Amino acid sequence: MHYSEFGLSNTKTLLKRAMRDGYAVPAFNFYNMETLMAILRAAEITQSPIILAVSESALKYMTGDILMGMIRGAKYKRGQIALHLDHGHSFEICKYACDLGFSSVMFDGSNLPLDKNISESKRIAQHVHKFNVSLETELGVLSGIEDENTKSKSHLYTDPNIVKDFVKQTDTDSLAISIGTSHGAYKRKSANESLRFDILEQIANNIPNTPLVLHGASSIPQKYVNTINKFGGDIKNARGISPSQIRRAISMHIAKVNVDSDSRLAFTSAVRKAMANNPENFDPRQYLATGMDEITKNCIDEIQNIMGSGYKIN
Numbered sequence: 001m002h003y004s005e006f007g008l009s010n011t012k013t014l015l016k017r018a019m020r021d022g023y024a025v026p027a028f029n030f031y032n033m034e035t036l037m038a039i040l041r042a043a044e045i046t047q048s049p050i051i052l053a054v055s056e057s058a059l060k061y062m063t064g065d066i067l068m069g070m071i072r073g074a075k076y077k078r079g080q081i082a083l084h085l086d087h088g089h090s091f092e093i094c095k096y097a098c099d100l101g102f103s104s105v106m107f108d109g110s111n112l113p114l115d116k117n118i119s120e121s122k123r124i125a126q127h128v129h130k131f132n133v134s135l136e137t138e139l140g141v142l143s144g145i146e147d148e149n150t151k152s153k154s155h156l157y158t159d160p161n162i163v164k165d166f167v168k169q170t171d172t173d174s175l176a177i178s179i180g181t182s183h184g185a186y187k188r189k190s191a192n193e194s195l196r197f198d199i200l201e202q203i204a205n206n207i208p209n210t211p212l213v214l215h216g217a218s219s220i221p222q223k224y225v226n227t228i229n230k231f232g233g234d235i236k237n238a239r240g241i242s243p244s245q246i247r248r249a250i251s252m253h254i255a256k257v258n259v260d261s262d263s264r265l266a267f268t269s270a271v272r273k274a275m276a277n278n279p280e281n282f283d284p285r286q287y288l289a290t291g292m293d294e295i296t297k298n299c300i301d302e303i304q305n306i307m308g309s310g311y312k313i314n
């Protein structure tokens, strides 16, 4: 089915407006009814456009049919929501998402040799563009630049010198870049470790009309880490990217910001707390509802205080 029948928007449209008006559209990952409903509620309350992101493993977990059944049944403002495949690793999965009714796909060829990343990205662009589905790609990371803060080579950065050619050759609609973020809850060695804004600036100068995407952008709110650890968890030393750094990146052409770990932490902290405080309860709806509420709260907070996307709908 085509995404227009679900009232979805593609990301090209959403990100173009974000670039023009200087905010970022949040891409929040979901994997079940609770996470989907929580994110949509936050979008409704804040009147924010949002991107519903589904990883390959989340798609497998929900199955395509159940996922699209939920999308069909969910209430949202037509034209303000995109359904996006996050980190698709093959032509086939991108095509499948397109067939299901996704309005946007990411092809992540960042681990491929550059020429293969270009040829696959281009092939996928040609296919999805036939349906007006948007494509996000990720440019192969540049190894060997020494991280000034850690003096290590553990971070791999996008090479600003090849982005223009990559975008031209692939016809991608947006580009995920690497400036020091990483996935998960253990991103930084210290709180003052900085993203590579110098690299971001060069990339933005070289491709000023291409919306840039920041993956691994969770801020890892310490209140959730503390609650999880207090109620039996063990996620010590979890640390994210500070909201001020993400805001700065948004002011420098980042138009899509990906957040998954923060929602996982919000949900898990609320569920752990509810279970500990209500040992007699064994109705999952009771603790799942608390998890859902906490994701909504956190998404609202990030939309208002980081993304700047509240009240940016037509």
Ligand code: G3H
Pocket (backbone or CB within 6 Å): 029, 055, 056, 057, 058, 086, 087, 183, 260, 261
């Ligand atoms: O970028 C990765 C996302 O956080 C999704 O991760 O494959 O565990 O769903 P996942």
Ligand code: 13P
Pocket (backbone or CB within 6 Å): 029, 086, 087, 182, 183, 184, 185, 214, 215, 216, 217, 218, 258, 259, 260, 261, 262
């Ligand atoms: P986090 O792990 O920082 O939430 O990143 C999520 C992400 O990039 C999804 O693609």
Ligand code: ZN
Pocket (backbone or CB within 6 Å): 087, 183, 215, 216, 258
């Ligand atoms: Zn990612």
